[in-house]
Amino acid sequence: MIVAMQGAASEQDIHAVIERMVELGFDVHRTTGAQQTILAGVGTPGHFDVAEFKVLSGVFDAYRISSPYKLAGRSFRPEGTKITFPNGVVVGGEEVVVMAGPCSVESKDQILLSAQQVAAAGAKFLRGGAFKPRSSPYSFQGMGLEGLKLLREVADQTNLLVITEVMEISQIELMLPYIDCFQVGARNMQNFNLLRELGYIRKPVLMKRGIAATIEEVLLSAEYILSGGNYDLMLCERGIRTYETYTRNTMDISAIPVLKKLTHLPVFGDPSHGVGIRDLVPPMALASVAAGADGLLMEMHPNPDKAMSDGAQSLFPAQLEKLMAQLRQLAPVVGRHIA
Structure with a gap:
């Protein structure tokens, strides 16, 4: 799962989302670019509802990763890695x-x-x-x-x-x-x-x-x-x-x-x-x-x-x-x- 935070999201918002992802069984990888922070959840958690994350404070969007590669996909760092x-x-x-x-x-x-x-x-x-x-x-x-x-x-x-x-x-x-x-x-x-x-x-x-x-x-x-x-x-x-x-x-x-x-x-x-x-x-x-x-x-x-x-x-x-x-x-x- 990818959770894209809003550009103005606070550290408190970001940590709250990370804590919820960890509770569900995700390993969370964070990357912070010039515009926003992206959180990638990988692993094999139990059932979860993406919609839950869409309404959390500071979240811009959340969606499942359909490709088998989660962290290598461009969605993890849309601006590219330097x-x-x-x-x-x-x-x-x-x-x-x-x-x-x-x-x-x-x-x-x-x-x-x-x-x-x-x-x-x-x-x-x-x-x-x-x-x-x-x-x-x-x-x-x-x-x-x-x-x-x-x-x-x-x-x-x-x-x-x-x-x-x-x-x-x-x-x-x-x-x-x-x-x-x-x-x-x-x-x-x-x-x-x-x-x-x-x-x-x-x-x-x-x-x-x-x-x-x-x-x-x-x-x-x-x-x-x-x-x-x-x-x-x-x-x-x-x-x-x-x-x-x-x-x-x-x-x-x-x-x-x-x-x-x-x-x-x-x-x-x-x-x-x-x-x-x-x-x-x-x-x-x-x-x-x-x-x-x-x-x-x-x-x-x-x-x-x-x-x-x-x-x-x-x-x-x-x-x-x-x-x-x-x-x-x-x-x-x-x-x-x-x-």
Whole structure:
């Protein structure tokens, strides 16, 4: 159930409604926007009458939630979610935020040069894997804790934020001191135990769509994180598996405006994994922004031909710089901007 409070509702009114919802057996999630407070009741209460809430003091409207995802639906935050990071970067606002860097942290020299090139291009986040979930057990698996330390060190030197992938619950505490945002990869989109644990922390999360996941499945996975009280969540379209084999995946650009319609959560595009071919990344990045993406997650390596993972889909530094210039021209057309 959603209870939308009047803009002038007092804290006393709001707490009275919350108390009644709790009495009925709801878990209550509160969000306060610029115009009003929204109360979302989730769980499995007994019989209740929505009309009872419509007449309570300070209530503007009350209605049942018909969709299976309660907190991810746009009705929970009609104005959209904005996530503010420690250095002032805001995701979900007018700026299209770019996250870029290599697939993996390979060495100090490599990740430092990557950070310098990413910052020079105008991106706000450094991405790079310290723990790598690879299809083959014989492929490079990442540098682990040492990789996390290197990410934090070079990001601080270049005034970048850090995003990197978490693969299992045991890594969460280890990663917390070194990162600004957790990334949940496509393979873990339905690792519900991991998602539930990420809901209990107070650090932003970017969750990628699974390779065969429907839009509803994405939003239901998001619900696991949101239900724990962590509302700083971003979703990412990174391509899905279809019958087409020319590209690594089929990037579902239509998922971006669909998600923007259905959810209040910021939506990113990952054209690197979406197509898996370096020269196709820029046009898909531009298409993502044109479709309404709040940000982009892309792979760039100082020397992609020597990369230890995903070199074929990693941009050269000069390609990233050119793409950023094109994005700065495109963004104002759709009412956005890129710093």
